[in-house]
Amino acid sequence: MSRVGVMVLGPAGAGKSTFCNSIISHMQTVGRRAHIVNLDPAAEATKYEFTIDIRDLISLDDVMEEMDLGPNGALIYCFEYLLKNLDWLDEEIGDFNDEYLIFDCPGQIELYTHIPVLPNIVRHLTQQLNFNLCATYLLEAPFVIDSSKFFSGALSAMSAMILLELPHINVLSKLDLIKGDINKKKLKRFLNPDAMLLMETEGMNQASNPKFLRLNQCIANLVDDFGMVQFLPLESNNPDSIETILSYVDDITQWAEGQEQKEPNDQIDVEE
Numbered sequence: 118m119s120r121v122g123v124m125v126l127g128p129a130g131a132g133k134s135t136f137c138n139s140i141i142s143h144m145q146t147v148g149r150r151a152h153i154v155n156l157d158p159a160a161e162a163t164k165y166e167f168t169i170d171i172r173d174l175i176s177l178d179d180v181m182e183e184m185d186l187g188p189n190g191a192l193i194y195c196f197e198y199l200l201k202n203l204d205w206l207d208e209e210i211g212d213f214n215d216e217y218l219i220f221d222c223p224g225q226i227e228l229y230t231h232i233p234v235l236p237n238i239v240r241h242l243t244q245q246l247n248f249n250l251c252a253t254y255l256l257e258a259p260f261v262i263d264s265s266k267f268f269s270g271a272l273s274a275m276s277a278m279i280l281l282e283l284p285h286i287n288v289l290s291k292l293d294l295i296k297g298d299i300n301k302k303k304l305k306r307f308l309n310p311d312a313m314l315l316m317e318t319e320g321m322n323q324a325s326n327p328k329f330l331r332l333n334q335c336i337a338n339l340v341d342d343f344g345m346v347q348f349l350p351l352e353s354n355n356p357d358s359i360e361t362i363l364s365y366v367d368d369i370t371q372w373a374e375g376q377e378q379k380e381p382n383d384q385i386d387v388e389e
């Protein structure tokens with residue numbers, strides 16, 4: 118039997134913890150059991166308590182003080198420590214078999230891109246603990262409706278997708294901060310964006326330096342080719358919006374559940 122979990126990812130302040138809380142509220146309404154697994158050693162208290170909390174293993178403040186490290190170095194130290202003590206996570210997750218686990222991750226993108234700590238933890242969860250995981254990657258809507266930032270956000274989301282190798286859903290958070298008809302209209306273009314069209318309408322194909330123009334075109338092509346830049350809108354106070362996102366997560370994890378589980382050796386034809 119496999120377990121189900123959702124990784125909540127995205128830059129600092131994107132609304133990950135708020136989204137985790139909204140998921141728990143929704144789950145309580147529909148009568149499903151769900152728990153937050155806090156993987157952020159610098160997390161602040163939130164509305165719902167964490168069922169599993171990395172701070173019970175190691176805390177950022179302690180590491181900064183004892184190892185004389187800054188916040189980023191200390192964060193990396195905490196994750197390397199977690200990687201060396203994965204039996205702690207195994208024990209904590211222990212009997213949560215039929216319940217939905219929501220992994221609230223830190224916002225520092227270097228944990229996915231520069232060092233392989235989050236990918237290793239994800240691999241441990243999927244391969245050793247038999248989780249069907251889905252990643253949700255949050256980006257703030259006011260940030261994304263500026264096209265140059267849209268491409269930077271889309272690339273960061275893509276980099277998380279490539280490194281974690283998980284089924285991936287992009288989510289646009291903080292929709293309530295989009296004010297005015299013009300911006301709301303603009304937002305629609307970014308929910309299911311046509312990267313090449315955005316280049317034209319946002320003037321990105323008018324870069325004066327031909328090298329930048331080519332670079333912009335290559336990035337738009339890349340984003341377009343991956344076909345993964347659709348965003349689901351998130352309104353944290355709107356249960357319908359949470360339900361829609363979770364139905365995508367359910368579809369993905371149930372699909373994975375239905376797949377035949379193969380032992381790694383089953384996938385390799387070895388000729389004698």
Ligand SMILES: Nc1nc2c(ncn2[C@@H]2O[C@H](COP(=O)(O)OP(=O)(O)OP(=O)(O)O)[C@@H](O)[C@H]2O)c(=O)[nH]1
Nearest residue numbers: 128129130131132133134135223224291292293353
């Ligand atoms: N207006 C608005 N503010 C939001 C929304 N979601 C979150 N916030 C606010 O944005 C700030 C950051 O939200 P968090 O949920 O803590 O974001 P996070 O991604 O967990 O932040 P880190 O853990 O620091 O990476 C808080 O002040 C929230 O109240 C939203 O939908 N609308």
